[in-house]
Amino acid sequence: MPTAQQTQTAAKRSALKFFQITSYITGFALLSVMITWGLRRLIGLELWAFGPNGLVTLEPVVYIDDVATGLPTTGLNLTVAILIVHGWLYVAYLFADFRIWTLFRWNFLRFLIIAAGGVVPFLSFVTERRYSKLALVELDSTEVKN
Structure with missing residues (x-):
């Protein structure tokens, strides 16, 4: 029968693995958001799927009073879909x-820095690497004591 310490260590390892996975997935989703944002705001194109012009196309968009005009009426706006998916992935990342x-009973500043990783491009990769190393050192030191 596992001891309480072994159960706690297993929970920490599981949480760390989940954090590592969500860090990378959320980081790549955020980069996708930044690319589609650049396409939308800087070039005036939106990523569109299953529209009248093909399977996946870049459709020109014109903003009049912050309202998009000129987009197809059929299909799926992938730009918006990527934003929604990133939002839900960010929820998993925050969890x-x-x-x-x-x-790991870390201070609140670490929580905030890691949370910023889901909204600051490339930061989730940095926080994953840094805080995973810190967590592994803590786990290894705990196992050495036992």
Whole structure:
């Protein structure tokens, strides 16, 4: 029968693995958001799927009073879909952040820095690497004591 310490260590390792996975997925989703944002605001194109012009196309968009005009009426706006998917992935990332923060009993500043990783491009990759190393050192030191 596993001891309480072994159960706690297993929970920490599980939370750390979940954090690592969500960090990368959320980071790539955020980069996709930044690319589609650049296409939309800087070039005036939106990514569109299953529209009248093909399977996946870049459709010109014109903004009049912050209202998009000129887009197809059929199909799926992938630019908006990527934004929505990133939003839900960020929720999972925040949950992973909360899990490691509570299990490892880190200070609140670490929680905030990790949380910023889901909205600042490339930061999720940096926080994953830095805080995963810190967590592994803590886990290894705990296992050495036992």
